[in-house]
Amino acid sequence: MPAMLEHTNLTVSNPDATAAWMCDLFGWHIRWAGAAMAGGRTVHVGTDAHYLALYTPGAPGKATDDNYATIGGLNHIAVTTDDLDGMEDAIKAKGFVTGNHGDYEPGRRFYFHDADNIEYEVVQYD
Known part of the structure; x- marks a missing residue:
């Protein structure tokens, strides 16, 4: 298993x-x-x-490096949804800025950063 x-x-x-x-x-x-x-x-x-x-x-200490360039760094957290557009509207309503939209096989996605600069990916699979 x-x-x-x-x-x-x-x-x-x-x-x-x-x-x-x-x-x-x-x-x-x-x-x-x-x-x-x-x-x-x-x-x-x-x-x-x-x-x-x-x-x-x-x-707490302050983050000093770009996680994508740091070994052991957290790059992003991904969640899935059945309603990408609705989720993006809700995320924007919370004051977050979305970006890096893309369509790819087998779905669509966008990203946003929270107040701690942690990156989140939101994905809808077809």
Whole structure:
């Protein structure tokens, strides 16, 4: 049996705020929230099967490098939707700027960055 991805842990500036927009846009729910290592806080947000652990340390550092050029860096997180245009409208309504639109086999996609400059790809498969 192949391994299944359960979660990914990201460091963000405000896990509650990030989880809130993810719940609104992606239809996810908060699975758990509480104190974390180094005086920080973590919020687990996603579905019953998969989630993102959104962590902030007690004293966060500042990102210094472009993740696409950093070994071990996070390039982007991708989500799928059945309504790409509707999802883009909702993302713009939250104040995010979308770009890098493209059609490719077998679907369409666009990208946006959140307040922490984490890149997200939104895909609709045909």
